[in-house]
Amino acid sequence: MTARAKPHPDRRAYALLIISAAVTLALHAPHLPLWLPVPAALLLALCWKFRRRGRRFPVLARYALVLALPLGVVASYGTIFGRLPGAALAVGLLTLKLTETETLRDARIVIATSAFVLMSALLFGQSLLQTALVCVALWPLLTAAMSLEPAAGPTRELMRGSASRLILALPIALVAFVLIPRLAAPLWGAPGMQVARTGISARMTPGAIGQLLIDDRPAFRVGFRGPIPARPLRYFRAVVLWHFDGRSWTPGHAALPLERLIIRDRPSRYTVTLDATRQTLLPALDVPVATAPGTLSTAARTLLAMRPVDHTLRYTLESATGYALSPQLVPAERRLGLQLPSDADPRARALAAQWRARYGTDARAIVAAALRMFHYGGFRYTLAPPPLGRQQVDDFLFRTRAGFCEHYASAFVFLMRAAGVPARVVAGYQGGYANRTAGYLLVRQSDAHAWAEVWIPGDGWMRVDPTAAVSPDRISLGATAAAQTAGAPWFLSGWWIGFRNRIDVVNRLWDQAVVGFDALRQHALLTQFGLDPSRWQSVALALGGALGMALAVGLALALREPGKRGDALATGFQQLERRLTRAGCVRRPGEAPVAYLRRAASSLLPPAATTLLTLAGRFAQLRYGGTQPPPPLAVRDWVRRARDFRP
Amino acid sequence: MPEATLARIDATQQRLAHALAQVNQLLLGKTHVVRLSFACLLAGGHLLLEDIPGVGKTTLAHALARACGLAFQRVQFTSDLTPTDIIGVGIYERELGHFRFHPGPLFTELLLADEINRGTPKVQSALLEAMAEGQVSTEGESRPLSPVFTVIATQNPLDMAGTHPLPDSQLDRFLMRLSLGYPDEAAERALLSGVDRREMLRELTFQLTPADLVDLRRRARTVDTSAAVLDYVQELLGATRAHAQIRVGLSPRAGLALLAAARAWAMLAGRSYVMPEDVQAVFPAVAAHRIQVQHGANGEVLAAKLLAEVSVRA
Numbered sequence: 001m002t003a004r005a006k007p008h009p010d011r012r013a014y015a016l017l018i019i020s021a022a023v024t025l026a027l028h029a030p031h032l033p034l035w036l037p038v039p040a041a042l043l044l045a046l047c048w049k050f051r052r053r054g055r056r057f058p059v060l061a062r063y064a065l066v067l068a069l070p071l072g073v074v075a076s077y078g079t080i081f082g083r084l085p086g087a088a089l090a091v092g093l094l095t096l097k098l099t100e101t102e103t104l105r106d107a108r109i110v111i112a113t114s115a116f117v118l119m120s121a122l123l124f125g126q127s128l129l130q131t132a133l134v135c136v137a138l139w140p141l142l143t144a145a146m147s148l149e150p151a152a153g154p155t156r157e158l159m160r161g162s163a164s165r166l167i168l169a170l171p172i173a174l175v176a177f178v179l180i181p182r183l184a185a186p187l188w189g190a191p192g193m194q195v196a197r198t199g200i201s202a203r204m205t206p207g208a209i210g211q212l213l214i215d216d217r218p219a220f221r222v223g224f225r226g227p228i229p230a231r232p233l234r235y236f237r238a239v240v241l242w243h244f245d246g247r248s249w250t251p252g253h254a255a256l257p258l259e260r261l262i263i264r265d266r267p268s269r270y271t272v273t274l275d276a277t278r279q280t281l282l283p284a285l286d287v288p289v290a291t292a293p294g295t296l297s298t299a300a301r302t303l304l305a306m307r308p309v310d311h312t313l314r315y316t317l318e319s320a321t322g323y324a325l326s327p328q329l330v331p332a333e334r335r336l337g338l339q340l341p342s343d344a345d346p347r348a349r350a351l352a353a354q355w356r357a358r359y360g361t362d363a364r365a366i367v368a369a370a371l372r373m374f375h376y377g378g379f380r381y382t383l384a385p386p387p388l389g390r391q392q393v394d395d396f397l398f399r400t401r402a403g404f405c406e407h408y409a410s411a412f413v414f415l416m417r418a419a420g421v422p423a424r425v426v427a428g429y430q431g432g433y434a435n436r437t438a439g440y441l442l443v444r445q446s447d448a449h450a451w452a453e454v455w456i457p458g459d460g461w462m463r464v465d466p467t468a469a470v471s472p473d474r475i476s477l478g479a480t481a482a483a484q485t486a487g488a489p490w491f492l493s494g495w496w497i498g499f500r501n502r503i504d505v506v507n508r509l510w511d512q513a514v515v516g517f518d519a520l521r522q523h524a525l526l527t528q529f530g531l532d533p534s535r536w537q538s539v540a541l542a543l544g545g546a547l548g549m550a551l552a553v554g555l556a557l558a559l560r561e562p563g564k565r566g567d568a569l570a571t572g573f574q575q576l577e578r579r580l581t582r583a584g585c586v587r588r589p590g591e592a593p594v595a596y597l598r599r600a601a602s603s604l605l606p607p608a609a610t611t612l613l614t615l616a617g618r619f620a621q622l623r624y625g626g627t628q629p630p631p632p633l634a635v636r637d638w639v640r641r642a643r644d645f646r647p
Numbered sequence: 648m649p650e651a652t653l654a655r656i657d658a659t660q661q662r663l664a665h666a667l668a669q670v671n672q673l674l675l676g677k678t679h680v681v682r683l684s685f686a687c688l689l690a691g692g693h694l695l696l697e698d699i700p701g702v703g704k705t706t707l708a709h710a711l712a713r714a715c716g717l718a719f720q721r722v723q724f725t726s727d728l729t730p731t732d733i734i735g736v737g738i739y740e741r742e743l744g745h746f747r748f749h750p751g752p753l754f755t756e757l758l759l760a761d762e763i764n765r766g767t768p769k770v771q772s773a774l775l776e777a778m779a780e781g782q783v784s785t786e787g788e789s790r791p792l793s794p795v796f797t798v799i800a801t802q803n804p805l806d807m808a809g810t811h812p813l814p815d816s817q818l819d820r821f822l823m824r825l826s827l828g829y830p831d832e833a834a835e836r837a838l839l840s841g842v843d844r845r846e847m848l849r850e851l852t853f854q855l856t857p858a859d860l861v862d863l864r865r866r867a868r869t870v871d872t873s874a875a876v877l878d879y880v881q882e883l884l885g886a887t888r889a890h891a892q893i894r895v896g897l898s899p900r901a902g903l904a905l906l907a908a909a910r911a912w913a914m915l916a917g918r919s920y921v922m923p924e925d926v927q928a929v930f931p932a933v934a935a936h937r938i939q940v941q942h943g944a945n946g947e948v949l950a951a952k953l954l955a956e957v958s959v960r961a
Contacts, residue, residue, distance in 0.1 A: 573961035590955040592923035623961070624873045625920040 009107040009148055011051065012155060016144035017107055018048050020114050021098055023137040027121040027130075028091045033076045036088055040095040047098045057099035065096055083123055090117045104148055111145045128510035138166060151632035153568035154575060154643055168554055175546040177517075178525065181539055200238045200281060200427045200448055204249040204406060218275060219429060219448070220283060221508055222441040225269040228434045229285070232475050233321055235451065235463060236283040236443065238428040240300035246341040247392060249410060249425045256299035256332055259461070263289065264322035271316045273511060280305045283428055283443075285319035286463065292317050300424075300461075301325065312515050325461040329422060337422025337455060345393040345414065352418030363421045363456050370415050371469040374408060377401065381471030405467040405474065409450040412466035422455040426463070430475065433501040442504050449474075569622055569630060572639035576615070583647035594620045604647060611645055659859050660917065666714035666854035667915070673710045673847055674703050676834030680825050682915060683932050684711060684799075688860070689867050690911035692822020692904065693778050693798040695763075695936065699805060702827045706844050708759040708799040715860055716853035717756035717795060724766035726809070730773035734783050748785070753777055756793045756857055760800040764810040774798065775817045795857045795864075815895075815939055822904055823929070824936035863914070870910040871920040879923045879959055880905060883930065886957045887938050892949060895939040905933045923959045930954055 009017070022044050029037040043065075050057050069092040070080055077085040094113050101107055118137050122130065142162035146152060243252035267289050274282065282295055282303040291297045292315040296304045305313065326333065340349075359365035378401050385403040389395045393414045396407050409425050416423035430449035433442045451465040468475045531538050573593055581587070585600040597616035601609040618638050622630040663685075670681050684707060687694045696704045705721075712719035722733055735751035752758060753774070760766075760774060777783050778798050782791045800821065802813075818824070830838060838844075855863075872880075880902060888896030897905075906921070908929040913921045931954075935946035 570961040577961070588955075590927075590958060592927060592959040593961045594922055595924050620922055621920075623875050624871070624922045626871050627873055629874075 007104045008102055009104055013107060013144060013147040013152075014051050014101070015048070016140055016147055017098060017101065017110050017114075018044050020137070020141040020144050021094055021110065023140060024094065024114050024118050024121070025091055027118065027133055027137060028087055028124075031084065031124050032088050032091065035072060035076070036092060040092065043095050044098065056102070062096065062099050065099075069093065069096065087117075087120055087123070090120060107144070107148055111141060111148075114141050126515045128507055128514075131510075131514075135166070139163060142166060151568050151635060153571050154639055156575075157568075157571055168557070172547060172550045175543070175550060177514075178522070179539060179543045179546065181522070181536070200283070200429070201279070202239050202241075202251055202281065204241055204410070204425060204427055204450060205247060217445050218504065218507065219277075219443050219445045220272050220274040221504075221511075222285075222432070222443065223271045223273075223439065224441065228436075228439075228441055229268065229321060231431055231434075234431055234441070235286040235426075235449075235465075236429040237286050237302050237426050238281045238283045239302055239426070240298065240453075241425040241427060242336045243339060244341060244410070244414065244425075246344040249413075251298075252336060252339075254332055254336055256336070257330060258297065258299050259301055259326035259333075260328070261287065261289065261301065261320070262324040262327065262460075263320040264324065265320065267318040267320040269316070269318045271314060273508070274309060274313045274315075275511070276311050276313075277309045279308055282309070282313075282315065284317055286321065286428075287319060287323055287325060289318045289320055302426075302428075312511055324459055326455070327458060327460040329455055333455075334422055337424055338417050338420065340414065340417050345391050347391075347394045348397055348411070348414055349418045351397070352415045352420075355415075356419045361420070363454060366416065366419045366421055367454055367464055370412055371464070371466060374412070374466050374469040379403075379408075379470045381467065381474060405450045405465075408466040408470060409452050412464070413452045416452070416454050424453050424461075426451055426453055430465075433504070435501065435505055438505040438508070440508065442501060442508075568632075568639055569619070569635045572635075572642045573619065576642045576645065579645070580647055585647070593623070600647075608645070608647055611641075612647075615642055615645060659855070659862060662854045662859065663863060663915075669714050669851055669854065670707070670710045673844060673851070674707055674827070675837050676831050677703075677707075677827055680827055681707070682912075683823060683825055683929065686908055686911040686915055686929060687823045687825075687932075688715065688797060688911075689863050689914060690822060690904075690907040691797075691864050691867075692907065693800070693820060695818070695821040695824040696799060696801045696826065697804050697824055698801070698826045698828065699803060702829060703844075704801045704827065705759065705761070706848065707827065708757070708801075709848050710851060711799070712757040713848060713851040713853070715757075715855045715857075717797070717857060717860070718793075719757050719759070720752035720755035721759040721761060722752050723761045724763050724770065726765060726767060728766050728770050730770055733770065733774060734777070734785055737786050746786070748788075748790070750790075753783060753796075754790075754792065756795050756797070758796070758798045760798055762802060763800040764802040764807075764812055766811065768811050771811065771813060771817065774800075775820045778820050793857070795860045815937075818936045819898075819900065821936065822908060823932040825932055867907075867911045867914045870913050870918070872906055872910070873920065875960070876909075876921045876923060876926065879957075880909075880926055882957050883926070883934075883953065886953050887934065890949065890953065892941045892944045893938050894941055897934055897937055901934065901937045904937075905930065908933050927954050 022041065025037055025040055025044070047057060070089065073080050073085050073088050073092070076088070079085055080089060090113070094110070094117050097106070097110050097113060101110055115138070118134055118141070121134055124130075139159070139162055142165060143155075143158050146158045146162055147155070152158060239251060241249035241251055242254070243250045268285070270285065272283065282305055284303045287301050288297070288303060291303060294306055295315060296306065298304060303317075329337070355366050355369050359369065380402050381404060382402045383404055385407060386400045388400065388407075393411050396403060396411050397415075413423040413425050427448070427450045429443045429447045430451070431447045432444070434440075435442060449467070451463060451467065453461040454464050456462050465475060526532075526539075531542055577587060577593075577596070580597075580600050585603055587596045591599075594616050597612055597619065601612040601616065604612060615638070618641075622634060622638055667681065667685055670685075671678055674681055684694055688711065696707065698704055708721075709719065711717075722728070731751065733751045733753050735749050735754065737746040737748045739745070740747045763771060763774070766774075773783075777792060777796075781794075781796060782789050784790075802810075804826075829835070883905075884897050884899075884902050887893055890896070905926065909921045909925040912925040912929050913919075916925070918925075931947055931950040934953075935950045938946055938949065940946055940949060
């Protein structure tokens with residue numbers, strides 16, 4: 001063999017590669033540290049600039065970047081293992097690969113890597129939007145792959161071709177989705193749980209819920225058997241916090257007996273679809289009558305999952321909204337319900353002592369006094385409260401007087417305990433968006449809430465929401481609406497939330513049908529068709545049969561018109577003809593292509609006419625010169641020149 | 648191909664161009680027909696000229712023969728012409744003591760068969776057989792004709808009284824049917840005021856030799872026909888078979904003839920491959936007399952119509 005220059009991707013293929021890499025980068029950008037996506041995007045732009053000037057990327061700079069990337073990843077995450085560091089590394093390497101993409105082989109590597117990195121974007125979210133974006137991102141990628149082929153036609157043709165291939169692949173993907181045996185938990189469930197913790201946590205520190213309020217993702221959805229309860233009644237308990245150390249509220253460690261529940265009205269039945277939280281806390285409407293299969297109850301009748309919820313979980317419950325919880329307080333409960341850090345917040349304690357002196361043991365009167373103070377004492381509701389000092393409760397009650405549910409719940413319970421009224425903090429969700437048409441309730445992370453429960457003799461634990469005393473809107477409209485006056489960012493503005501709430505019904509379907517399609521439901525579905533999913537032979541047979549059928553259909557489509565498909569020269573000519581027709585030179589009936597081009601040339605001015613005549617001559621040679629098909633490279637060249645021609 | 652051969656072929660092509668120019672000087676304003684008749688000659692086909700008398704049929708035949716350096720014979724077909732009149736006859740020669748064959752006008756290189764439709768079917772079929780076979784059998788002996796043997800037959804389409812029109816099967820033996828028609832005004836004026844055509848004919852110089860013609864014919868056969876051109880030819884053939892006004896469409900042999908003519912036409916243009924334009928240029932001449940039209944239709948008109956109806960795919 002003679003020495004030949006290795007084939008290298010042309011400018012269009014390179015541009016498509018850059019676009020694919022940029023799209024991949026964009027899909028990963030939301031969960032990457034800022035130092036990565038921005039320089040990577042700049043690097044892509046730089047690659048394109050170098051390429052256009054026909055220059056190579058400086059080797060030394062490339063080596064420096066290759067060294068810097070893992071260092072940066074380690075600096076950000078402390079490791080290069082795991083989901084996020086892995087994604088950061090992959091995205092970075094993909095970008096760097098483009099700086100050295102010279103040959104066709106390089107380009108193919110870029111395409112394969114892009115596809116892999118794109119797929120890994122699904123590890124960070126499987127919402128309908130995310131999945132659709134990944135699918136759409138495959139389009140430029142596939143177009144780039146096709147543009148590397150020797151006989152690649154014009155770009156529009158390639159884009160149409162890759163789109164049709166993607167659509168053809170859909171049925172195959174669907175068959176594989178239904179039939180390929182799935183693990184009990186998704187692959188992406190396990191690693192990285194420390195990083196992606198969302199939802200209510202079992203520890204409440206001022207500021208922690210503040211972040212959640214801005215997190216607008218859906219937390220869970222509730223389908224009610226009966227009517228959806230009114231908004232002020234929609235308190236979902238997730239965790240009861242007993243212990244306060246002066247800064248944080250935690251559940252505490254004491255072993256308590258299950259609290260007795262007296263049901264006062266008909267419990268309502270509902271099903272919760274909980275998105276992955278990577279925790280065991282399960283929100284339930286205040287207050288669940290019994291546990292659901294696979295869940296545990298705490299003493300305070302909040303629910304726990306057996307293990308962290310790392311994929312969408314569904315459970316059905318019954319809850320009573322009218323009830324009496326633990327009408328007789330056991331000593332351990334009383335002790336915990338009055339626990340306070342030994343020497344913190346003297347001013348709050350003094351205030352509580354005043355109330356105690358004035359109202360004695362009348363718990364209701366003390367509660368009313370506290371609520372009055374919150375209502376008239378110059379407190380305001382805000383999502384961005386000023387920071388608090390060491391004497392947290394004092395600082396809040398007597399200095400800043402600004403905060404959200406967490407501050408109010410914390411201060412309120414502190415005051416109650418100091419006044420001798422057993423009290424505890426409850427964290428959970430409140431409100432939600434009731435989609436009346438689809439008949440379900442959507443609760444977002446921004447609906448996270450904290451409130452208090454005080455023990456009233458004879459009535460048991462009663463829910464008291466001090467936030468409602470400060471900002472009734474928080475309860476009647478929702479946290480974001482309540483915060484409107486404080487100047488919320490645009491994505492929390494009313495119409496946007498409203499719009500997203502309305503289209504959430506699509507997400508719900510997606511979650512139920514696709515993300516929630518787990519091993520159990522697969523088993524149920526396949527059994528209906530007489531397949532035994534536990535026998536791998538039957539699944540393999542079905543999978544093979546379905547894929548074979550899909551392949552046969554695809555082949556039949558591909559072979560439908562042999563020789564006529566993929567004729568880049570003909571397509572190129574037709575495009576040229578379209579352009580000439582638009583310019584006013586219409587091909588006569590029966591007029592031969594070359595004759596037509598020559599006639600068109602005769603009506604043009606010299607430079608264009610000469611180009612067109614050359615094109616006509618070249619076309620004649622390619623199409624008619626010789627009995628063999630024309631060399632693909634020459635055809636590509638002609639197509640490109642024809643594309644560049646402007647009459 | 649060695650360089651010397653290439654150079655010789657180039658020289659031959661040059662002389663071919665000269666020959667074409669010479670004939671065009673004689674038949675003013677008839678470049679297309681003259682070119683077609685050259686193509687016919689180069690494709691190794693026979694030519695049927697259909698026209699009224701006096702428009703230059705004989706001049707064309709004569710000029711072709713002169714320019715190509717071919718031996719020329721002319722036979723006026725009449726109702727009393729017999730096959731032996733054209734083939735030749737064996738005559739007993741006493742001195743030699745056996746029959747000696749006296750070849751007829753058929754044993755020439757270019758034969759002008761004037762008013763072929765006035766001959767009896769017997770003579771016609773004898774001639775057509777010779778055209779098809781390239782040889783004649785007489786008295787139990789087959790005698791080969793010249794390797795460049797070509798017939799130019801003429802007939803008058805209007806004066807049909809007492810004629811024997813050629814059957815369709817025999818029309819097929821002619822590669823092309825052409826008609827010269829009246830010259831345009833300027834050409835006619837030049838004709839009237841110019842030198843006598845017969846004198847000009849005598850002054851015509853040989854540009855080619857029969858050997859050149861054999862060479863050119865071989866070369867014409869090697870002109871490339873791509874799949875795209877074959878597609879187009881097949882579509883044209885198919886269109887003649889499906890057309891409402893055509894009783895019998897073109898046969899596969901007609902398709903071969905069409906390709907051969909198109910190859911010769913492409914070679915005349917100095918190309919080594921056929922384009923759809925070449926096929927279109929020769930199509931009416933090759934196809935019009937071969938398609939059998941419904942009553943009242945005209946082959947030429949239909950052929951032109953078909954060219955406009957069948958679109959050429961890129």
